[in-house]
Amino acid sequence: MDDSSMSRRRLLLGVGTGAAALAGCLGGNDGQGGDGTDGSEPTVTSGPTPTMTDGRLPAPVLGDPEASVTLAVYEDYACPHCADYNASGFDELASEFIDSGDIRYEHRDAPIPVADPGSWQAASAAREVQARHGNAAFWAYAKKLFENHRDLRGNVRSLFERLVNDLGLDGAEAVATAGVDRAHDPTVRADRQMAGQVGIQGTPAFVINGQIVTSGFGSSTVDTVSSALDDALSESA
Template identity: 50%
Template sequence: MRETPTRRQVLAAAGVTGIVGLAGCTGGGSTPTTDGQGGGGNGDGNSDGGGDGNGSEETPAGQLSPPVRGDPEADVTLAVYEDFACPHCRDYSENGYPALAEAFVDTGQIRYEHRDLPIPVLDPESFEAANAARAVQTRHGREAFWTYADALFANQDALGSETPGLYAEVAVELDYEGEPVRTDAVDRAYTDTVMGDRQRGIDAGVEGTPGFVVNGEVVTSGFGDSTVETVRSAIEERL
């Protein structure tokens, strides 16, 4: 009898499968290509490592720690897996995150992590944009990462048509170094970090972006009208 591949096996081989009931990025791009790309960098960009039993494990050697908001030592961790080319991630960033931030991040009740999961929606832009953001993290710190990430989402429509110059332009507009960010994006200097996050999300069971994982357990994947309340409930159950 021929063995039927599991959902996780399909995810690992070809991106991410479809999800039901929510809008999310779940494929449509090509299979990831990482040949000839660089390593993961070796600094933490003023980020905070995990390893405290709240779903945020130790960062593997050679990979950057995830950018963190809120209380790095909180008992509850919300990790959000995103693709910078995914329109649903942009929608969440602009219309979903502020409510969660007000309720849990700004009050220091949770540890909030960004995790990369390039589907890819665009290839190579999904990978390049993630590397660009990590380049900013390394050179300018954690808060700079979040500022740059927000700007990438705001300029999402230009990915593909104005890249790779866009990575430098956005950096310069924010008073960060431009050319090093563009170079690291094109060279995928943080491939180990980006692809390590991607595999971590797949292994956890994330089925699309944005994917929401609370203390190591997938709560939901995709973004829709009920997402914030679903995530809110999951957090409150663990507080």
């Protein structure tokens, strides 16, 4: 990115942070609470994702997995502000930093939960898609969950099955069962505990190389995150 673009962004950032409030879904930062007990479609084909040695799944990744700069975004699938970010903010970051391979972009689960137990169940359903069908399928399924975030307070089993079928994947019933039964709670809880350790109290939260940049989503969010990424990339060059 040239110097003029960076200067323009910093000007926008300086204006935006003073005038635009960010909206986010708020929760505690202990990593333990909120534990409820109770366009055209892409063709997604990929292999299963191997688990780590402790049985948990790795973070879903876009961009360059070996990049020196990591942007981790902590999200709750039922959070309307996370949905807004995915609908109107993610593509700009992707075109500037992810598609070029400049950064490693991670999804991290942080159920507030906005919907209890729907937030937890959606996270497990998405992770089951990751486990069965791989990274690309995970991202496609996650996108659909955000698009249907309002339905996570209703019949989640039918929702989970429908979204699998919409993507042309197999195992819809298995994905729905894993979601309803919260089969991937160990993976989801590990992410949420990490969020607490970092100090995250709301979603979406944007963390670059382990440091919180901003939480919530508003008109200044992409500029704030992009400016911080520019700085991190410059420091790592």
